Amino acid sequence: MPVITLKGPRLSKEQKREIVRSFTETASRITNIAASAFIVYIDEMEPENIGVGGTVLADRDK
Amino acid sequence: MPVITLKGPRLSKEQKREIVRSFTETASRITNIAASAFIVYIDEMEPENIGVGGTVLADRDK
Amino acid sequence: MPVITLKGPRLSKEQKREIVRSFTETASRITNIAASAFIVYIDEMEPENIGVGGTVLADRDK
Amino acid sequence: MPVITLKGPRLSKEQKREIVRSFTETASRITNIAASAFIVYIDEMEPENIGVGGTVLADRDK
Amino acid sequence: MPVITLKGPRLSKEQKREIVRSFTETASRITNIAASAFIVYIDEMEPENIGVGGTVLADRDK
Amino acid sequence: MPVITLKGPRLSKEQKREIVRSFTETASRITNIAASAFIVYIDEMEPENIGVGGTVLADRDK
Numbered sequence: 001m002p003v004i005t006l007k008g009p010r011l012s013k014e015q016k017r018e019i020v021r022s023f024t025e026t027a028s029r030i031t032n033i034a035a036s037a038f039i040v041y042i043d044e045m046e047p048e049n050i051g052v053g054g055t056v057l058a059d060r061d062k
Numbered sequence: 063m064p065v066i067t068l069k070g071p072r073l074s075k076e077q078k079r080e081i082v083r084s085f086t087e088t089a090s091r092i093t094n095i096a097a098s099a100f101i102v103y104i105d106e107m108e109p110e111n112i113g114v115g116g117t118v119l120a121d122r123d124k
Numbered sequence: 125m126p127v128i129t130l131k132g133p134r135l136s137k138e139q140k141r142e143i144v145r146s147f148t149e150t151a152s153r154i155t156n157i158a159a160s161a162f163i164v165y166i167d168e169m170e171p172e173n174i175g176v177g178g179t180v181l182a183d184r185d186k
Numbered sequence: 187m188p189v190i191t192l193k194g195p196r197l198s199k200e201q202k203r204e205i206v207r208s209f210t211e212t213a214s215r216i217t218n219i220a221a222s223a224f225i226v227y228i229d230e231m232e233p234e235n236i237g238v239g240g241t242v243l244a245d246r247d248k
Numbered sequence: 249m250p251v252i253t254l255k256g257p258r259l260s261k262e263q264k265r266e267i268v269r270s271f272t273e274t275a276s277r278i279t280n281i282a283a284s285a286f287i288v289y290i291d292e293m294e295p296e297n298i299g300v301g302g303t304v305l306a307d308r309d310k
Numbered sequence: 311m312p313v314i315t316l317k318g319p320r321l322s323k324e325q326k327r328e329i330v331r332s333f334t335e336t337a338s339r340i341t342n343i344a345a346s347a348f349i350v351y352i353d354e355m356e357p358e359n360i361g362v363g364g365t366v367l368a369d370r371d372k
Binding site for chain 4: 137140141143144145147148149152159160161162163164165166167168
Binding site for chain 6: 131169172173174175176177178179180182183
């Protein structure tokens, strides 16, 4: 029962549907585990809660 | 200092109290580690951010 | 489809069985979600990879 | 800089290559974020450290 | 490409900037990995979603 | 009771001691939470289990 987690920016409902469908199909095909066994979690993060290279994304986007 | 995380649906305050108390008591008894050392995190996820079997929960509930 | 993760010390197979059974029963009862939907992950950590209060556990145990 | 994590069974090196390549391509296309920005982590779990429906996988496989 | 995650209480924007800058500088210096390769995530938790010693933080603060 | 997790490459025991001490001191100072309340976890990943930009690190290092 594998779990796939995507931690990243805010996404639209359609993007979430595509991520869930594509990740599950891909991972099921490669691992030979039934698609029904996969769980996908989408963790949407605010730009002020992500740092890259020492700088908060909310500041870099300015 | 173990950490228990429950990633799942939205819960009421009373359900959270019970989860925290029960998980901590159970884990402390089984591992012989003092209950005071346990941290429990509850990650509440929106149905549009959870996918099962390739479908977003928000669509399955329809 | 909730996921419970216990991050802590090494455990015996019997302790793992009890953790998985107890956490699942407890969480299913409190949340009214079928036990079959729960996944439990046990992340066993080495004492040199856990720090508490600024000190690595492997050093505190000496 | 999104991070994708797959928590599941042991995989071959070729399966890992395919997972990393496919997840990155898929997520980059759907989110319009450059593929170079994606990190993928593969967390391989032992069957005795995964519980499904209250039972450790190592016992179910018997 | 290491990822540092801080799971804790709500923080101000200035505290987040300092956490991201300090963690990245410290980890880059100790590991000899370029600061540009580090990602920091800040997961802000509500007091009712954190349990310590079997009690929800929201109840302890009362 | 905040938890800091570093997910990255293998480190020496001395590097782990420094990471735990520095992260805890820094986070305690910035958040005004006692150092004794902080837990640090170090998740060491194999190069074949980390992908960057669609390529497994174990292949990039060749």
